[in-house]
Amino acid sequence: MKLITAIIKPFKLDEVRAALTELGLEGMTVSEVKGYGRQKGHTEIYRGAEYAVNFLPKIKIEVAVADDAAEKAVGAITSSAHTGQIGDGKIFVSSIDSTVRIRTGETDDAAL
């Protein structure tokens, strides 16, 4: 199985979720992260002193999928999270050795 990790712009979450569910992927884990990259942050002035906000709010999505489903999923995320603006984010795909569904004890693909 593959673990697809996507860093996206927060307001794109719903579209991405929709795109994934369309593929029948109805499970994912999401968290709030801060991103640093080409997209530069903004500088603010607080009480007369300037400071830079370098880290920008991003959403991290983790989806575990069967090997054959990975490509489609990556494609779905890429298109649904795309704005063309700098800062759209990244997708990382890595391998999972094994998976367990805690409720049932099912393992691997059956656990997804």
Next chain:
Amino acid sequence: MKLITAIIKPFKLDEVRAALTELGLEGMTVSEVKGYGRQKGHTEIYRGAEYAVNFLPKIKIEVAVADDAAEKAVGAITSSAHTGQIGDGKIFVSSIDSTVRIRTGETDDAAL
């Protein structure tokens, strides 16, 4: 080494930690995440308009372990996080190429 990533119900954290320490695994990293899956969220009404809360609070636990310790660890998490109710969560096991303990520079198993 293996990295065990478990998504569990928040109130199960203490039990899971206890189970892992029993195995002599006394290191882990925990974060708050939101989960989406078979367990459906709830709908609320705010000022007369209905809306769905799709993402449910979950806890993500990451534990790096030596290869041989992985199986036991997965078992311990599975049983300690189990309620039998939908939404119990998942465990993903993946491989780590190398590990470093920042304090000492020790690497790999010695770093865990």
Next chain:
Amino acid sequence: MKLITAIIKPFKLDEVRAALTELGLEGMTVSEVKGYGRQKGHTEIYRGAEYAVNFLPKIKIEVAVADDAAEKAVGAITSSAHTGQIGDGKIFVSSIDSTVRIRTGETDDAAL
């Protein structure tokens, strides 16, 4: 490509970021986590009852790098996050099968 995951002490973030940018790694994703390990937490007394705070605030940094850049990056993080005090944290290196830059669709090393 490699995904470098580092758990560090929060106040070390800026130094680590500086060290990585020096290597020309100008992208990373950061999140707040809680850590449990050798470094013990503290106990507090609330209204006369004692309780332990076991999980300590840590910062998790994820950096995807080209295979050849991994070693340098790990070294940079190790030295910049180092205090010598217990609780300095860990670095985990794992492999990424593929990467996509959402904005451009570029893949793999080009996407970093």
Next chain:
Amino acid sequence: MLKKKELTQTMAVATLLTLAYGGVAYAQSEADAISGPDTAYVLNTMLFLIGGFLVMWMAAGFAMLEAGMVRTKNVSMQCTKNIALFSVAGIAYWAVGYNLMYDGVDGGYLGSFTPKDIPATDADKGSYTAASDWFFQMVFCATAASIVSGTVAERIKLWPFLIFVVVLCGFIYPIQGAWKWGAGWLASGADTSWIKTVAGAEFQDFAGSTLVHSTGGWAALVGAILLGARAGKYGPNGQINPMPGSNVPLATLGTFILWLGWFGFNGGSQLAIGSIGDASAVSKIFMNTNLAAAGGVVAAIILTQLFYGKVDITMALNGALAGLVSITAEPLTPSPLWSIAVGAVGGVIVVFTVPLLDKMRIDDVVGAIPVHLLAGIWGTMIVPASNSDASFLAQAIGVGSIAAFVIVTSLVVWTILKFTIGLRPTEEQEAAGLDQAEIGLEAYPEFGSGSQRI
């Protein structure tokens, strides 16, 4: 105020007493002596000062209510708007508002375009001091402005909003206020006056259900329509996307502050407390005001429980305020039971009209339109039921004429602003939040998505 007559004998006696034994009294204390008439004058002034600081406190109530009802990314902006509006309102009402409302209206439509100036302390005549009167009237004017800020929150730029506040507090509010409280054409007491001839009574609005609350509400409504809804609030095919407020306890605190301030708002509007009759009236107003608010809350929690299966606290808070607004037009004549009923209807109005506005795609962030405009109309129209000196026709004329005036004038001002400096921030700015766009400081920088700790 008929108590005038009753008291003159009493007063005569009082004076006599002071004549006869004033000296003895002196033995009792070294404080300066004060005579009967002066005492009433001082007491009336204290009513204005105390009532006034309570209403001033309402500005903080609106600030907290709104800060709690908007999303995190717009909280600093909402705080800024509230402290800024209270400031400019005060200056505008001094510079022109007060005299435009009270200086020589005399049955007409407006007063004079002059700043308010204060007589020397020894030439300060009337039933109360000039400055205490200004202070009390000023905080009412600021209240009208606060109402607007809640409705148009999260999507209007700071400066156009503040410019609107200047016009509202300097001209729109004072002019319509002059019609009634400035003894203008809706008020003039003479039996031959137009309003009495036509409607059989003058327009009655004791503490401002219409003059203050509906006025603010109309200005807010027009603004909300011209502004349009917050991005994403209404989806295609009539879908409504709730945007829950970011801080419920702050909203609750704000409501309690407003509730407290309302005792000054309604109680102080008796304009005098220096006699048994006035003291009794002010007290009854306190009681009725509290019962009306209670009625509004109870109605709202029962209805939301019945309709939605859960109690909506934001409706309960709106219910309290709607109850208060409803009783504001006539807090003196109703019986306690009637006060509860009037307030309860206010709560009902909230529960039914908040969703209605959403259906009409009018985005009222804090519910100010149901609370201040609709409950204000209700409260004004129901006055004749408890006050025989009021007529439904006169009330309707008052409500209608003020509605027309405020709608037209604020429409003009909002439109000019829209097509000159513009009302709305860019889409990106709105998405990022006004705190980042115009204030540059998050409300809670260390938690929430924007945490600056990282």
Next chain:
Amino acid sequence: MLKKKELTQTMAVATLLTLAYGGVAYAQSEADAISGPDTAYVLNTMLFLIGGFLVMWMAAGFAMLEAGMVRTKNVSMQCTKNIALFSVAGIAYWAVGYNLMYDGVDGGYLGSFTPKDIPATDADKGSYTAASDWFFQMVFCATAASIVSGTVAERIKLWPFLIFVVVLCGFIYPIQGAWKWGAGWLASGADTSWIKTVAGAEFQDFAGSTLVHSTGGWAALVGAILLGARAGKYGPNGQINPMPGSNVPLATLGTFILWLGWFGFNGGSQLAIGSIGDASAVSKIFMNTNLAAAGGVVAAIILTQLFYGKVDITMALNGALAGLVSITAEPLTPSPLWSIAVGAVGGVIVVFTVPLLDKMRIDDVVGAIPVHLLAGIWGTMIVPASNSDASFLAQAIGVGSIAAFVIVTSLVVWTILKFTIGLRPTEEQEAAGLDQAEIGLEAYPEFGSGSQRI
């Protein structure tokens, strides 16, 4: 202060005028005249209105204190309970409570089961207005209800709680209140009265350490026992799991609000300010009240520093309130030093009894039982030390009889509720939080685990 100078002439004139021909005083002011007796009447009424709105403000104080002391998942519910209880308390106290407490008790056990009605303004007799008296007494009644909500927080459903409040404010509180403040059997002034014959003095409770605070405290204690503790609060083998409050600054704000309100609570209980003696008394009460609160804080921070090595702010906040409750039974007769001491003991009580309750597995979320019940008893029993018109026996009889009455009656009500509609939500609901279960809105939807931004 040179205005003194300026004014002396003015004053001289004024005095002259008044001595010579008060009529000319008219030249100075057009306010209605007011005579000596009326002035006192008005001043007393103002004391009730001002004291009353300060005590009303305490409802917000309890709301903030409790919202800050509960966990995030129950904050919206706590806010809802507080605004709702203040509303139903007001209605219940009008519908039956007031007359049950004051109408013709006359040495007996209760008054009449009738709603309170207000005389016409010109027939409003007595030392103050009827409505101001009702308002002042009503807010006291609501205070008793607020005390209960804090103790039983995080685990009681909204509606059974509100039903209890109706009974408490409509019947339980008024009946025991009638015994003393309604001039019932604990108060009757005649030297032949039972209480005086038996105990040598009537029961003394100036502003309600027992009548208000202990009454609320007893009702809370019984409720807490019947409800049981919050899930997970107490582990097996006597383990105690602290559940830190979610918002310390809110709790601090709430305490400051209560401190402020207490000046109205104790000061207003002088019931008159229209004479040198009364004004002096009210002033001394302000001073003593403030010093007692200060004593409570200082005691709490010193003790927690000594015992725990750190200062527990929640104990400091409780200490302030315990100091205030302690002085409430007699804020007039003590010297400043004695006031500090009485308040300090209140702080000591908090530091020692909060953990004690936990040992007894009585789950008092905000510490209302140590603060209101125990400090209330302490304050009541110590009255004779500073007030020679009080006797320990009379105090004990008062404390005991009211305890017995409130315990029994609230036990009955809580039990009925428990076995009819039930008091507690389901385990899952409690785990998810009452905000989700009964309100459907998180207090801070955009941060904390429940963030709705995702």
Next chain:
Amino acid sequence: MLKKKELTQTMAVATLLTLAYGGVAYAQSEADAISGPDTAYVLNTMLFLIGGFLVMWMAAGFAMLEAGMVRTKNVSMQCTKNIALFSVAGIAYWAVGYNLMYDGVDGGYLGSFTPKDIPATDADKGSYTAASDWFFQMVFCATAASIVSGTVAERIKLWPFLIFVVVLCGFIYPIQGAWKWGAGWLASGADTSWIKTVAGAEFQDFAGSTLVHSTGGWAALVGAILLGARAGKYGPNGQINPMPGSNVPLATLGTFILWLGWFGFNGGSQLAIGSIGDASAVSKIFMNTNLAAAGGVVAAIILTQLFYGKVDITMALNGALAGLVSITAEPLTPSPLWSIAVGAVGGVIVVFTVPLLDKMRIDDVVGAIPVHLLAGIWGTMIVPASNSDASFLAQAIGVGSIAAFVIVTSLVVWTILKFTIGLRPTEEQEAAGLDQAEIGLEAYPEFGSGSQRI
């Protein structure tokens, strides 16, 4: 109400009067009669009590402002400091402060080292009650202490801070206060007095721009310098690292509370309201006070918009306070327009001096030095522009002598504390936050990095 007895003598006279001529009056009310002079006495007392509770409320304002301006990890500590300082201030000012400031200063430098005691209610002479006077003066003293806590926040240990507060409120503040308000050498009215001979007028400071605000400001400045800046605030080569406050709405609430309290602060400083002249003066003070605050806000938002392209809300809040401090030295004589101008300059001072202090590496967490010290000096020096009884020289002498005294004395105290128990926590403690180090409870345990939910 047994106080009845005590009063019967007092009443005798009154009753006599009423018997003689009061029949009519009696028909109207049964309240005790009150004579002219007594009325003024009671009204003056009420001014102190009402003004006093408003200023007491400012303690909550400082608490909220500071809790909102510090970082999350120090919020519980800031709350603790504020409630503790208000407590110890009250006790210290009773134990020695008041009499040191007012008891027999008589043109000199200080009063007596004795605790304040309160006469029996029937022996309470003067223009107002002794206790109301103490209460009013005490809350002023506490204000000075609150000012200090804001500047030295986030890096001073609790106990040394509280010890400083004891000395400040027990000795430093009262002694310099004695010089003017205690009728000391800066005030003495005799034309032959040193100050009048030298400067042609006494030192004028109506409500304490210098006596309260600059005094607090100087003590804060010295403390900030001795303490040094917060770790990480200033980088090498002049770099400044902003540390945004953790809760903007709390800071806003605090500012509104202070604004409200200021009506009591300045209005009550008229010291009397029992005559037309005094009532008129108090009213004008309310008006001017509000306009000055408004001027400060408007100046701050315009300047920050112009300089930084965004409105800095923390500057706007500081601007309101700076406006209030500026008008405090003379809120009576200015015209409304002049009041706006005086306040606006206060706002300008804030916008320019806040960054200046950072350049000087003086770390003033909440901006108390610009707001209270600098605006306080400005307000004091500009008094002669509107008050012909003031002279620039006299103002300069007052400002300078008080500055010298406070700087020296507080320097001594801070230094002793630094080299005995020490002022600062360890680096680790400061990094972890004072909440963890000294309080052991996070302000928001369930969100932010320290979430205890995990």
